[in-house]
Amino acid sequence: MNDSIIEATDFRKTYGDLVAVDSISLEVKRGEIFGLLGPNGAGKTSTLEALEGLRSPDGGSLQVMGINPTREPHKLRKLVGVQLQTSGLPDSIRVNEAMELFCAYHNVAPNYDVLKRLGLEEKMSRQYYMLSAGQKRRLALALAIAHNPSVLFLDEPTAGLDVPSRIELHKLMGELKEADTTIMLATHDMAEAEKLADRVAILLRGRIAATGTPRELTATGSGLTKVSVRTSGSSLSDPDIAFPAVTQHSVKDEYTIYYSTDPGPTVSAIIAHIKEQKDTLVDLRVERPSLEERFLELTGTRNTQ
């Protein structure tokens, strides 16, 4: 059985002379959360919107659950849920009316539970223009999942959400995944992608720069662990001290920061050195390479002070 739910093969999208997406290929399997990462203008939204059937590809082929989104968008509607990056609803529509309208077109009963889960229960009779930006975002999300789609496309779902809503959304995504929903997520939030996504693709200037699980991606980068140390004295101030496995170091906000390929021996040596110098350790933090670090490395924007 083919478990592939979303497939893009040599997908290309142009706007006049601008090549937004340059022949990318990717595959998302059933029940997977797939993160599409990249800076602004990398081609994330163009890719998502083409998969949703909102834009036509200029080359290559796309399939969602075996359906060509450009040729048979009507077949796709009942199977997918979409939260667009920019969309709207009529100003005068009430929250409950929007739910009733969209569910009627999906031929399912209005799903008020999802409104409740996303904290919109008390806003049911509010007109759309009266909602805050975060509430509008939550409503868009509620409408996207109200008909229990098999595939969910989320474009920057947590942009503009407060912390509780963000946590609730992450929980909800976990539950949807448990229920075998395939989720494709475009986001700027690396921590979110690292936490939620099974696999990610980093898009740069319309091309896939890296793809894999977050762990694989961070491992294929420089692999440097960040060790930040603060002492009460100046035992670490000598720039010539060498610790094992350290490739570079810097000083920032009273912390001496070491980048190590093997943090165990590095930390032991640092502590031993502080003790030997009769200094006092105030704080020590070890941070494994994050997806964000890898992303910055790939995009060439990491601050290597």
Add this chain to the structure above:
Amino acid sequence: MRAFINHFSFEFRTGIRNKSLLLLNYLFPLAFYAMMGLLMAELNPTFLDTMIPAMIVFAALSSMVLGLPNPLVSAREAGIFRSYKINGIPAVSILTIPALTTVVHTIVVAAIISATATRFFDAASPVNWAGFALVLLLTVFSIAGIGVLVGVISSDSHSTVLWSQLIFLPSMMLGGLMIPSSMLPEVLSKIGMLLPSTYAMHAFQGLAWKVDTGFDPLWSAIILLASGILSFGLAIYLFSWDRHNTTRRAHPLLAFLSWLPYIVGALLW
């Protein structure tokens, strides 16, 4: 069917809930009707012969040419159609349901005018109510088609105002609403033959008031029907979901084809 009822019900409520639409659907036409009834009955008593059809055509122009297009344009600009598209709401529903609800609002206003004009202002009543109902439906159908088409081809809210006024003002002045077409200079009367309001007035007078109207009023009814069909057909054909997505099936100027029945009418009569 549930989707249609739901959508219709929402759009109908919007026609009252939205202040601009409430104004154009009800307040403006009814206030104008009351004002014309009070003023014109004194200044020009012959106006009372055509008061009911004139005020109904005015109400249709107000709600459908001034009111109907703008929400379509702003919905496209605000990405509402994109939300509709991804949730399976078809273009046909997006265009016809607001038109249909506006038709209902206009029929309500037409009923108020018809029921009160004779009693309050001594306006002439229709003598053939079946003919009146038929012409009313054809009038709102053809003018709603124009309104929807204006909404579809306007690139933004500014051009909507331009197109709407380009139809509304001449229709008011030359369409037989204020001054009977027979009293206009020949050139202006000929220009008036290019306007839907002229045919609506002609059909009302010939088929509902049974007044001698020169050429057969059935032709006016046919012209209104043909224009309505062409307008809705072209609106659905030229519809664009997204202001960013500028690819259309054809150039918006194709919309002028909807004027073909009026041009034929102007050439024949």
